[in-house]
Amino acid sequence: MSFNGLFYFIAVALLLLTTSTIANDSILSRFQQYLQIDTAHPSPNYHKAADFIISQAKSLSLESRTIEFVKNKPLILLKWTGKNPDLPSILLNSHTDVVPVEPHKWSHPPFDAAIDHENGNIYARGSQDMKCVGLQYLEAIRKLKDAKFEPLRTIYLSFVPDEEIGGHDGAEKFANSEIFDEMNVGIVLDEGLASPEDYYRLFYAERCPMWLVIKATGAPGHGAKLYDNTAMENLLKSIESVRRFRASQLDMVKAGLKEEGEVVSVNMVFLKAGTPSPTGFVMNLQPSEAHAGFDIRVPPIADQASLERRIAEEWAPASRNMTFEYKQKVSVYGANGKPILTAYDSSNPWWSLIEEAIVKAKGKIGKPEIFPASTDARYFRMKGVPAIGFSPMANTPILLHDHNEFLNKEEYLKGIEVYESILKSFASFVEGKNGKDPLRDEL
Known part of the structure; x- marks a missing residue:
């Protein structure tokens, strides 16, 4: 050149x-x-x-x-x-x-x-x-x-x-x-x-939100007495049950068996209990109500009906004076009854x-x-x-x-x-x- x-x-x-x-x-x-x-x-x-x-x-x-x-x-x-x-x-x-x-x-x-x-x-x-x-x-x-x-x-x-x-x-x-x-x-x-x-x-699909609030009730009582079925005791049993389920889902991700989007995620986002006082909370009074909120995300390949039964029977059973409500609940199924996903x-x-x-x-x-x-x-x-x-x-x-x-x-x-x-x-x-x-x- x-x-x-x-x-x-x-x-x-x-x-x-x-x-x-x-x-x-x-x-x-x-x-x-x-x-x-x-x-x-x-x-x-x-x-x-x-x-x-x-x-x-x-x-x-x-x-x-x-x-x-x-x-x-x-x-x-x-x-x-x-x-x-x-x-x-x-x-x-x-x-x-x-x-x-x-x-x-x-x-x-x-x-x-x-x-x-x-x-x-x-x-x-x-x-x-x-x-x-x-x-x-x-x-x-x-x-x-x-x-x-x-x-x-x-x-x-x-x-x-x-x-x-x-x-x-x-x-x-x-x-x-x-x-x-x-x-x-x-x-x-x-x-x-x-x-x-x-x-x-x-991404061909996404997890659907099921925002859940669990409420436990029980008789109020002196903070020094051991009552059965107090609101806090029952709620803590539910939280432990949720924790075990969460751990089982996370273990599958850690082991490489499933991707994060393929499992049900559950995270506790708030805990509300106790009787307020000017200096914080009353320490010698067991509360009559306790609430916990959970952000749940369900993939369209999961059995959502089975999860709903678990919530009603295990996480918030009426036999333990518990109720629950969904702040938001999106079905994983479309109008045709099939999972909402893109082929x-x-x-x-x-x-x-x-x-x-x-x-x-x-x-x-x-x-x-x-x-x-x-x-x-x-x-x-x-x-x-x-x-x-x-x-x-x-x-x-x-x-x-x-x-x-x-x-x-x-x-x-x-x-x-x-x-x-x-x-x-x-x-x-x-x-x-x-x-x-x-x-x-x-x-």
Whole structure:
């Protein structure tokens, strides 16, 4: 190669590197702007977040619509119309709210979205859960539009409120609305979890909450007397029974027999008993009532009816003057009587498509999982629509709801490439006879 040729080659390489750096800086800046909007409960600034999303939609020439199923809780619905809108559409769902923070326990202010330039980590509440995903959807669409890609299927993006407090005024109302029915959704993508390993995690179901409160009653008496069947004694027997069950579930996880999402999780979240006094509690009076609250999560592959019998007969038996109530109880079965989950075998072409798209983007995939907690995806699965939980964060500690939540900027940028590959595959898919895709070889 001549000197002039070498000089030209270096100049072009430097120009491409500079252009790429500028583009990445703009992408990261938009992510930071979204993270800097304080949408933490109990007073999320939903309208400011909505204004930001709508501004991004305008820059991408996407249709936008603001829906308030409940006043002051806007849901933003964006649309990229496909060439064949009669085909079932694709829905990319994310939530705009985040959980509260304790700022003094963070090494970086939780709403500054500061980038630590030593390691490239972006510290902010919502960096993993799940403002990253919402913006990655948009950035992937930006790249596809820049490449002149035209989707065959219509793509919708929903930015919903209230996921962190149950989603009842957000995704639940949305999934059960005429608006959603008219969208003819064929597949939903929603959030997943970070992976500390070098592969991505895909979720086909999630555990359903059964928030349980057990109440024990008994005659009050002097604190020095040994009574039978006191409220506290009976409640402690129940707590020990619950503890043994919890240990049996955890042992299966520790032994590698089951994944965390495949067992029933039980955690005591409050204990209420005693007679208050100005200095604390009355010490020489045995209380007549005692309560304990438990956060129970049940996977759709578990026998929920058997668990309910255990609660009634063993954890809170009427024979021990005990009662119980559910603060929230979600069935693991849908309206068709089948477990609420998304197939991940050959019967579901979307699962194969997402796996192939991730590999094509040079990503690795772990085995299909059940999400250990709850997400908005359950409301779409209850409607019979397949939903896949996925957040492209490999080599990342799981920090949702934790102090110092962060996402590395390189992982964020890589995730955009992964979504670009997924959306191109999903939006071009036409299911032929016997589930075969005539366009698969062209992608």
